[in-house]
Amino acid sequence: MPEHDLVVIGAGPGGYVAAIRAAQLGMNVACIEEANALGGTCLRIGCIPSKALLEASELYKMAQHHLSEYGVTVGDVKLDLPAMMKRKDTVVTGLTNGIAGLFRKNKITRYTGRGRIVAPGKVAVEGAQPVEITAKKIIIATGSRSAPLKGVEVDGTMIGTSTEALSFPEVPKHLVVIGAGVIGLELGCVWARLGAKVTVLEYLDRILPGMDTEIATEAQKILQKQGLEFRLGMRVTGARVKGAGCVVECDGQPPIECDRVLLAVGRLPNTDDIGLEKLNVARNQRGFITIDPHSFETSIPGIYAIGDCIPGPMLAHKAEEEGVACAEGIAGKYCHVNYDAIPGVVYTDPEIASVGKTEEQLKDSGIPYRKGLFPFIANGRAKAIGRTEGRVKILAHAETDRVLGVHIIGAHAGDLIAEAVAAIEFGASSEDIARTSHAHPTLAEAIKEAAYAVDGRTIHM
Ligand code: FAD
Ligand code: AMP
Numbered sequence: 001m002p003e004h005d006l007v008v009i010g011a012g013p014g015g016y017v018a019a020i021r022a023a024q025l026g027m028n029v030a031c032i033e034e035a036n037a038l039g040g041t042c043l044r045i046g047c048i049p050s051k052a053l054l055e056a057s058e059l060y061k062m063a064q065h066h067l068s069e070y071g072v073t074v075g076d077v078k079l080d081l082p083a084m085m086k087r088k089d090t091v092v093t094g095l096t097n098g099i100a101g102l103f104r105k106n107k108i109t110r111y112t113g114r115g116r117i118v119a120p121g122k123v124a125v126e127g128a129q130p131v132e133i134t135a136k137k138i139i140i141a142t143g144s145r146s147a148p149l150k151g152v153e154v155d156g157t158m159i160g161t162s163t164e165a166l167s168f169p170e171v172p173k174h175l176v177v178i179g180a181g182v183i184g185l186e187l188g189c190v191w192a193r194l195g196a197k198v199t200v201l202e203y204l205d206r207i208l209p210g211m212d213t214e215i216a217t218e219a220q221k222i223l224q225k226q227g228l229e230f231r232l233g234m235r236v237t238g239a240r241v242k243g244a245g246c247v248v249e250c251d252g253q254p255p256i257e258c259d260r261v262l263l264a265v266g267r268l269p270n271t272d273d274i275g276l277e278k279l280n281v282a283r284n285q286r287g288f289i290t291i292d293p294h295s296f297e298t299s300i301p302g303i304y305a306i307g308d309c310i311p312g313p314m315l316a317h318k319a320e321e322e323g324v325a326c327a328e329g330i331a332g333k334y335c336h337v338n339y340d341a342i343p344g345v346v347y348t349d350p351e352i353a354s355v356g357k358t359e360e361q362l363k364d365s366g367i368p369y370r371k372g373l374f375p376f377i378a379n380g381r382a383k384a385i386g387r388t389e390g391r392v393k394i395l396a397h398a399e400t401d402r403v404l405g406v407h408i409i410g411a412h413a414g415d416l417i418a419e420a421v422a423a424i425e426f427g428a429s430s431e432d433i434a435r436t437s438h439a440h441p442t443l444a445e446a447i448k449e450a451a452y453a454v455d456g457r458t459i460h461m
Pocket of ligand 1: 009010011012013014015016033034035039040043045046047048050113114115116141142143162163183270274306307308309314315316317318319347
């Protein structure tokens with residue numbers, strides 16, 4: 001029976017990063033992945049293919065509608081959807097093969113098959129080459145899958161999840177997206193840019209639940225201008241294929257006819273049928289594995305869990321941080337993740353990025369704060385590149401000036417937020433950001449100005 005110091009189940013950003021870090025720390029590591037390619041949801045059917053399509057569809061939209069504003073005239077712009085999909089697949093394959101290379105470099109043993117914990121320290125690999133392996137420690141990093149919705153009959157073609165929406169063979173005439181969360185909006189934008197009419201149905205009275213309301217409201221206005229139709233306060237009760245199209249039913253509303261449906265109402269942890277029931281590994285009501293936040297150990301000693309299958313934001317970089325911390329903890333080092341400094345990005349155009357507390361969270365918890373706002377319309381670089389929509393918002397403690405939250409909607413917000421994450425990680429004040437030199441002309445100067453605005457002393461407004 002093969003023996004390892006550590007076996008990781010699942011090779012997503014949580015699992016593969018934990019495996020690499022543990023190998024760096026001298027452990028003999030194995031990783032079990034049931035899919036043929038490594039990289040998990042993120043690389044195969046999540047972050048990476050969605051961003052490849054977001055970029056390609058944005059370029060198409062630019063060439064079709066906006067290049068002339070920059071004095072660039074192009075001829076007849078045509079969409080080659082198969083080529084766009086092929087490029088996306090090439091990007092994915094390059095990256096998943098890259099993880100296989102990293103496994104070889106770090107001497108991580110790869111098992112292809114489904115991992116099931118048989119007992120503490122023992123995992124069965126099920127599949128074409130079944131085998132039982134032993135390991136002193138086990139990390140569960142099995143990730144998540146799209147949540148179903150009662151009444152919505154997913155057929156994997158006309159009615160599908162994000163996985164199908166990453167590979168539609170043609171541009172839908174009318175795509176109905178159920179759920180105005182991150183995944184629904186990003187993929188809704190892809191297909192709207194490529195020419196589909198997109199209707200987003202959302203149960204709540206707002207989009208992007210959990211994000212700062214002021215920023216989400218601005219996002220809704222901008223996306224509406226781009227052609228997305230939002231119908232808020234709509235509870236979807238069913239969706240089914242009808243003839244050559246689909247019909248979506250909502251509480252108290254006439255049914256909506258369309259030709260494709262994207263179900264994007266959240267994700268559920270992959271924690272069934274991997275041996276947890278038999279061992280009595282504790283899970284919460286929604287199936288997420290409960291862990292000790294100082295070690296990532298589950299209720300069973302020697303078994304750990306990280307990433308989308310434990311509570312917390314379902315984000316690749318959060319899974320990666322946990323992978324590193326968990327491996328270091330197992331190696332006897334300090335094990336810590338700062339959940340106050342995990343950024344969240346929505347890769348719409350413009351991008352929306354945030355870190356730390358929202359204004360609503362500060363109000364609800366009675367924390368006194370000062371707010372600095374700066375619009376990109378007053379930023380020189382934003383004007384030069386023709387991307388003046390959006391703003392930066394900094395929330396700082398009213399007494400200590402410590403930065404508590406930063407929210408950005410605007411071009412490249414996902415990259416700009418890194419400065420704010422570092423500020424929060426280092427416990428910076430808004431005055432620290434205001435006194436930090438920012439290169440001119442850059443979009444990042446809007447962050448400096450928003451920091452000035454906390455103290456009511458913007459220079460360029
Ligand atoms: P996963 O990536 O889900 O990996 C788990 C792996 O475990 C999978 O490969 C699965 O096959 C395998 N597995 C499961 N059970 C078993 C078993 N019993 N045996 C063996 N293998 C098993 N996050 C971001 O931060 N940024 C983004 O831009 C972003 N975009 C996204 C877009 C989409 C469309 C989707 C769906 C998700 C997106 N996410 C994004 C979320 C991100 O993909 C997840 O948070 C991340 O992949 C979680 O990593 P993980 O390692 O916990 O799990
Ligand atoms: P997220 O969890 O960020 O992926 O977002 C999922 C979104 O789907 C949330 O905004 C939910 O409010 C929304 N949602 C959940 N159930 C329904 C439903 N039955 N009809 C419409 N929207 C829903």
